Amino acid sequence: MSELRFDPIRRRWSIIATERxxxxxEFKRPTTDAPGDVGACPFExxxxxxxxxxxxxxxxxxxxxxxPGWQVRVVANKFPAxxxxxxxxxxxxxxxxxxxxVGAHEVIVxxxxxxxxxxxxxxxxxxxxxxAWRERLLDLRRDIRIRYVLIFKNHGREAGASLHxxxxxxxxxxxxxxxxxxxxxxxxxxxxxxxxxIFCDLIxxxxxxxxxxxxxxxxxxxxxxxxxxxxxxxWLLPKDHCHDFALCSDQLLDNLARLVRDFLRRIRTLLDDxxxxxxxxxxxxxxxxxxxxxxxxxxxxxxxxHLEFIPRITHIAGFEWGSGFNINPTPxxxxxRFLREVTVDEDR
Amino acid sequence: MSELRFDPIRRRWSIIATERxxxxxEFKRPTTDAPGDVGACPFExxxxxxxxxxxxxxxxxxxxxxxPGWQVRVVANKFPAxxxxxxxxxxxxxxxxxxxxVGAHEVIVxxxxxxxxxxxxxxxxxxxxxxAWRERLLDLRRDIRIRYVLIFKNHGREAGASLHxxxxxxxxxxxxxxxxxxxxxxxxxxxxxxxxxIFCDLIxxxxxxxxxxxxxxxxxxxxxxxxxxxxxxxWLLPKDHCHDFALCSDQLLDNLARLVRDFLRRIRTLLDDxxxxxxxxxxxxxxxxxxxxxxxxxxxxxxxxHLEFIPRITHIAGFEWGSGFNINPTPxxxxxRFLREVTVDEDR
Numbered sequence: 001m002s003e004l005r006f007d008p009i010r011r012r013w014s015i016i017a018t019e020r021x022x023x024x025x026e027f028k029r030p031t032t033d034a035p036g037d038v039g040a041c042p043f044e045x046x047x048x049x050x051x052x053x054x055x056x057x058x059x060x061x062x063x064x065x066x067x068p069g070w071q072v073r074v075v076a077n078k079f080p081a082x083x084x085x086x087x088x089x090x091x092x093x094x095x096x097x098x099x100x101x102v103g104a105h106e107v108i109v110x111x112x113x114x115x116x117x118x119x120x121x122x123x124x125x126x127x128x129x130x131x132a133w134r135e136r137l138l139d140l141r142r143d144i145r146i147r148y149v150l151i152f153k154n155h156g157r158e159a160g161a162s163l164h165x166x167x168x169x170x171x172x173x174x175x176x177x178x179x180x181x182x183x184x185x186x187x188x189x190x191x192x193x194x195x196x197x198i199f200c201d202l203i204x205x206x207x208x209x210x211x212x213x214x215x216x217x218x219x220x221x222x223x224x225x226x227x228x229x230x231x232x233x234x235w236l237l238p239k240d241h242c243h244d245f246a247l248c249s250d251q252l253l254d255n256l257a258r259l260v261r262d263f264l265r266r267i268r269t270l271l272d273d274x275x276x277x278x279x280x281x282x283x284x285x286x287x288x289x290x291x292x293x294x295x296x297x298x299x300x301x302x303x304x305x306h307l308e309f310i311p312r313i314t315h316i317a318g319f320e321w322g323s324g325f326n327i328n329p330t331p332x333x334x335x336x337r338f339l340r341e342v343t344v345d346e347d348r
Numbered sequence: 349m350s351e352l353r354f355d356p357i358r359r360r361w362s363i364i365a366t367e368r369x370x371x372x373x374e375f376k377r378p379t380t381d382a383p384g385d386v387g388a389c390p391f392e393x394x395x396x397x398x399x400x401x402x403x404x405x406x407x408x409x410x411x412x413x414x415x416p417g418w419q420v421r422v423v424a425n426k427f428p429a430x431x432x433x434x435x436x437x438x439x440x441x442x443x444x445x446x447x448x449x450v451g452a453h454e455v456i457v458x459x460x461x462x463x464x465x466x467x468x469x470x471x472x473x474x475x476x477x478x479x480a481w482r483e484r485l486l487d488l489r490r491d492i493r494i495r496y497v498l499i500f501k502n503h504g505r506e507a508g509a510s511l512h513x514x515x516x517x518x519x520x521x522x523x524x525x526x527x528x529x530x531x532x533x534x535x536x537x538x539x540x541x542x543x544x545x546i547f548c549d550l551i552x553x554x555x556x557x558x559x560x561x562x563x564x565x566x567x568x569x570x571x572x573x574x575x576x577x578x579x580x581x582x583w584l585l586p587k588d589h590c591h592d593f594a595l596c597s598d599q600l601l602d603n604l605a606r607l608v609r610d611f612l613r614r615i616r617t618l619l620d621d622x623x624x625x626x627x628x629x630x631x632x633x634x635x636x637x638x639x640x641x642x643x644x645x646x647x648x649x650x651x652x653x654h655l656e657f658i659p660r661i662t663h664i665a666g667f668e669w670g671s672g673f674n675i676n677p678t679p680x681x682x683x684x685r686f687l688r689e690v691t692v693d694e695d696r
Binding site (some may be wrong): 005006007009010011013014016017018068081088093094095096150152157160161177179180183186187198199201209225227228231232253279310316317319320321323327330338 | 354355356357358359361362363365366372380429441442443444448500506507515525526527528530534535546547549550557573575577625664665666669672673674676677679
């Protein structure tokens, strides 16, 4: 069974994933991305039995589970980092912490079409993906062992996508990831002192400065963060305060989908279809933790869900790993201007 | 001029490096590493005038600066992320922080031989590299604007090395990098409660557990961390408590060099010459900061310098970027066993 381990010096968790174990000679070097062999794709439409059992699906009409007819389909990851089965244990190992590898690892197959990346989908199709994210969040939160559900999308092999077929993933964990804890602490402290959300402050300030705001809809602002770690790192934030993606209405997700489609097409034109990661930052599961019930009851005030986007066009070198800060050769103000001004070739 | 920017939500710095500015179409995709064209190498022996002015060198006999005869040579980076020239300013920008890009960015050319990676150097040659690191640390610390000197080595293009000729780099910054601040805070708190160094505790515990210790010399322990983020992530720690790499004796550096040579040859055999990063973690500059003089006066007790090694054989995907924790498919106990048991082909 996999396990989660905590490093008391760096204060970070790792998943030691024994089910994905590699021996040294098995590590493969990065290879170039290729559309892949449709016939060998485990997500191929019409061959639904090739995947582990279906967990959730969106379809236009009536259909049988594990059969065709779906528009978006969620299945268990074949090589899961964490599993739903098993008992949750938390124990000390000398000065360290170990938690059993209980959780979930799912794949959201975003479209039946092997060769239809998100930038080519319609806004309606992208909205269905976001609805699947929302439904899986709501369902997994009912498991009181789970503290956080991390949803992310890897596009392109250099961004970590091992399969070409458009998909996103979720990993539900019995701990709250370090970066989320840090953001939650910052947002909570800000709220405690000022009774204002730090993300709402950020949105208002950046709308006033204007030079880092790349795109805006009635419900969302898309901006290049002031201290961007990477060229064209981008945050998408809902303008109205909301801590939890799972509370989004269909209408809000439709609006988000239109913005994401527009953004991805601009990025593809500007950076020539770069590999990228999308990561959803949202509130942790609302279950009170033993001894800390108040921690979560105030959560609606002191977090603000958002999407973070990173194009993987620069190398992460020793400097970045050793310091936690990055050298970014593109000022975010310039990236925002490029995004605003680019003309997208709609015929692509 | 470049600038350092602080994100108040993620509490991390970035260098916005305007001197390395790229326009969108200039981003290049990762390409395969190749020995490169010796004639085009800016570090070629005998063509010392091709580099920016020499800052430091180690030589066997008398020689002229910027001429041949050197064994290790330190020069300014041609495209520096930070520069020594200019005034250090610290200012607020709305809710953000900005610091002018004052600092230093240097290249340590480790050998005159274009095709002699560190794993092929003798222990004596590697020791000279570490002596150059030490001398640059001591020299740069005299600049009271500088808070930290980060020394690192990128080997292979996928690890961020843009040049094949063996070299390491240093970036001296007017702030302390976030990861160092976190380690310092943890170590200081541990000391405050227990009057023990947390790294010394770690060494003693891991020597007792034994299964994660891969190699050991009279002065150093080389271990796979319990919560390793990556397969074969490795820490090298001096057994005797010492906060500062710059205090190492020649004898200690000789001992370290023998261990690093042995380790790099084992890694090369096990993982087929992987790209890798080495990062030195050492104490910050000892200058008192205005208003916080005591912060640094206790530093000799509450930090413990060490080297961190990461082979770049797995992809960093959206999960890792979004959470700060990693999925590691190789338990560190297994990695330690592989390192202990591998037979190195000395004829390679």
